[in-house]
Amino acid sequence: MNEIGLDSAGEGTAGRREAVLDVVLALLVEKGAAALTMTAVARRASCSKETLYKWFGDREGLLTETVRWQASKVRAGAYDRQHLDAGALRESLEGFAANWLTVISSETSVALNRIAIGQAETLGGIVLANGRFAIGERLKPLLLDARAAGLVAFDDAEEAFRTFFGLAGRDVQIRRLLGDRFAIDAAADARRAVDQFLALYGATKTPAMAG
Structure with missing residues (x-):
């Protein structure tokens, strides 16, 4: 106890x-x-x-x-916005993705999300507002600072975040919710997600190409 x-x-x-x-x-x-x-x-x-x-x-x-x-355990990482470069951006994005994957695949997050699904009318909004939406607002400043520094190109920060969120999470959360206890390598998955995100939104891409 x-x-x-x-x-x-x-x-x-x-x-x-x-x-x-x-x-x-x-x-x-x-x-x-x-x-x-x-x-x-x-x-x-x-x-x-x-x-x-x-x-x-x-x-x-x-x-x-x-x-x-539980959501506060997902962090975007510390960086100096005045000296944000490609290396610092990659490090922050990888840190966020690895941290987020570790949190959402934990038994505690699975339990919370199962409850939210079963009681969507009362708890679904709480989990969305304090989980997914709050985490998005935590990472968007990094994406916007990276755009200002000329490291990435996009028109809409929410759309860019959703793309990164999907690349990082893939089907991990739904499989966990359905009881699949497969092993994940959060660090490796985070590197892959960042590679793919920067291939889509890197500064050599225009917003139209990224879309």
Whole structure:
């Protein structure tokens, strides 16, 4: 049991909130959405339900923060926008793709997405807004800075992102959701995706050619 002593001194810190979210992820993987109640989370986290309601509002708020916490693990990578060159762009894109592949193929992401599919009316929007859409907004600034630096050419950042997203993810997520536990090489898949993306959108391509 993952006991984190949330009712001890220091209650309310970011680290303790994140520990609760990790408990939620563990419960989703182990027992599914039906077992995810405020009582179950409080028991596993060794805290009071009052603490959970104070921090997250209700079960939907708790799930929303859990999705955000899982999505925050996908990062675009650090780069100096004033000195962005081809090498730095490739490194950032590969880092993003490898990181994203690792996250979406994890048991926790699979559990979250299965819940969202099964409860699309209430949870689908939460997962989209805090997962896919938030991640897109995290990477687009890199693409726009790369365009400004003359490294890539495209007319629409969303369309460019969707292309990269598809090249990186391929059928990984759907196969994971359907129970296929095939092995992935995130680093190798990320390099391939970046090669293909730059072949489409590299500075030698015009936006019309990329489209």
